Amino acid sequence: MNGLLGPMMVIVWKDLLLELRSKDIVVSIVVFGLLVVVVFNFALNNIPGRSEELAPGILWAAFAFSAILAMNRAFVRDQEQGGLEGLLISPVSRDAIFLGKALTSLIFMLLVEAVLLPVYAVMLDFSALSWYLILTIFLGTLGFAVVGTLFSAMAVQTRSREIMLPVLFFPVLLPVIIAAVEASARAVGGETFIGLGRWLPLIGVFDAIFLVICPWVFSFVVEE
Amino acid sequence: MLDLILLSTHLPSSNLPYLFAAFAVSWVILFGYLFYVNRRQHELRKEISRLQTILDQTPEE
Amino acid sequence: MASSQSMERSGGLQFPSLKTVLAVITGVMMLVDLYFIFMVAPTDAVLGHVQRVFYFHVPIAIMSFLAFFVVFIASLMYLFKRSPKWDAFAHASAEVGVIFVTLALITGIIWARPIWNTWWTWEPRLTTTLILWLIYVAYLMVRSYAPTQSKGAIYAAVVGIIGFVDVPIVYYSVVWWRSIHPSPVVGPFAKSDSLDGTMALILLYSFITFVFFFAYMVMERMELRTTEEALGRIRFALRRRGE
Numbered sequence: 001m002n003g004l005l006g007p008m009m010v011i012v013w014k015d016l017l018l019e020l021r022s023k024d025i026v027v028s029i030v031v032f033g034l035l036v037v038v039v040f041n042f043a044l045n046n047i048p049g050r051s052e053e054l055a056p057g058i059l060w061a062a063f064a065f066s067a068i069l070a071m072n073r074a075f076v077r078d079q080e081q082g083g084l085e086g087l088l089i090s091p092v093s094r095d096a097i098f099l100g101k102a103l104t105s106l107i108f109m110l111l112v113e114a115v116l117l118p119v120y121a122v123m124l125d126f127s128a129l130s131w132y133l134i135l136t137i138f139l140g141t142l143g144f145a146v147v148g149t150l151f152s153a154m155a156v157q158t159r160s161r162e163i164m165l166p167v168l169f170f171p172v173l174l175p176v177i178i179a180a181v182e183a184s185a186r187a188v189g190g191e192t193f194i195g196l197g198r199w200l201p202l203i204g205v206f207d208a209i210f211l212v213i214c215p216w217v218f219s220f221v222v223e224e
Numbered sequence: 225m226l227d228l229i230l231l232s233t234h235l236p237s238s239n240l241p242y243l244f245a246a247f248a249v250s251w252v253i254l255f256g257y258l259f260y261v262n263r264r265q266h267e268l269r270k271e272i273s274r275l276q277t278i279l280d281q282t283p284e285e
Numbered sequence: 286m287a288s289s290q291s292m293e294r295s296g297g298l299q300f301p302s303l304k305t306v307l308a309v310i311t312g313v314m315m316l317v318d319l320y321f322i323f324m325v326a327p328t329d330a331v332l333g334h335v336q337r338v339f340y341f342h343v344p345i346a347i348m349s350f351l352a353f354f355v356v357f358i359a360s361l362m363y364l365f366k367r368s369p370k371w372d373a374f375a376h377a378s379a380e381v382g383v384i385f386v387t388l389a390l391i392t393g394i395i396w397a398r399p400i401w402n403t404w405w406t407w408e409p410r411l412t413t414t415l416i417l418w419l420i421y422v423a424y425l426m427v428r429s430y431a432p433t434q435s436k437g438a439i440y441a442a443v444v445g446i447i448g449f450v451d452v453p454i455v456y457y458s459v460v461w462w463r464s465i466h467p468s469p470v471v472g473p474f475a476k477s478d479s480l481d482g483t484m485a486l487i488l489l490y491s492f493i494t495f496v497f498f499f500a501y502m503v504m505e506r507m508e509l510r511t512t513e514e515a516l517g518r519i520r521f522a523l524r525r526r527g528e
Binding site for chain 1: 364416419423426430432439440442444446448450451454455458459462465
Binding site: 239240242243245246247249250253254257258261262264265268269271272275276278279282 | 332333334335337338341342345381384387388391392395396398399498502505506508509512513515516519520522523526527
């Protein structure tokens, strides 16, 4: 396990530093997230009284679209500067590379969501002070990160990378989005863990399954 | 009561256009695809024999 | 190239190719199927003749799911064995699979309108079929947008595997979602699961017919791919001669 964690953390540290150094990336994704909420607010006709019904959906639509933006960038720099080849030649295991990249995306997205959540709570009029909401957001974003990193690694090498990631991402992550919206609605409504029903376990099972499969297929995606 | 209301809006005879449409679309798509595959097969084979004759005519390295 | 051509030239016993045999069998089965559907199947008491769409829609839908399973197995085999035959098989099955899913969706919509009085309903089977369609399309896109043929084969295999694992999860998430947000679809046969004996038999026969149809279409597509590769090789040889 030592051989996995060390290289993983190095990758995370390096990538995170690079991402956060240019703070305008974080800022632009946050702004995008806000724009999504505004657009959906009007598109869905979020009149007072309907907010409780619509808020979880708008929340996750914003998170999902922001996740696409965040993960489109996961491998772009490596692609352009050839950093990935260097990494592959080194004795770092493919799993470590994948998990490192996924963890970077996860932290990055959680940061963006942490900024956006209080703003959404105000705009959409709900209380974000629920541990179960936080847990749901964490597990959902983990699902985004794991599958998204794999698809990002593929998409970045294709001709139409900006469109390839969403086309791959959304159908596969639909169950996570469905479950996250349902769980969030309950969490915000004051439900406890039992009350969240099968939704959180569904996301958990999804994450577990793809945490096993995605690193494995990743080695095929990046082989030369 | 509800069944009666529903039956009156779903008179069997009025639905025949849908029946026709479903089968027609099925045939068009299934045979359209087979037709497309076969036509491409012919085009490619023509191209291959054309290139093969050119290949046979050009001198070997 | 075509085995039937070389057979004729050899002047010996002419065996029609497997493909031709399959085509004939499929054709006959389809004609018999149509006979069963329109002449033998009883008219539904409530829904009338339009119910016969069912004998096409259900087998096509089931076949499209089966096709995806075939793509899944072929993708796994390709990743392990790296033989181009497996890649060709996966590719052909996926492309024919898309045709079948598209047809399943279209016949499903045409079936839904008179039965449920709505064009679409987000119920588990229809929704999962739609997601299946989206994943197949992503599969084909990734193949054609990949930088090289071999990378395209690998990426597609990955999508074939991930997608297949995902489909049951999608199905159950929509089932659970629907149990909370029940469909406004009302009326008899909203579940459409009560079948009398003759109907079930014809449905089964129709399904077998479509299995043959699928197999035949995949064979045609694989043969096309062989031709495409042959063309590629000749073009390559010509280019090299020209240098």
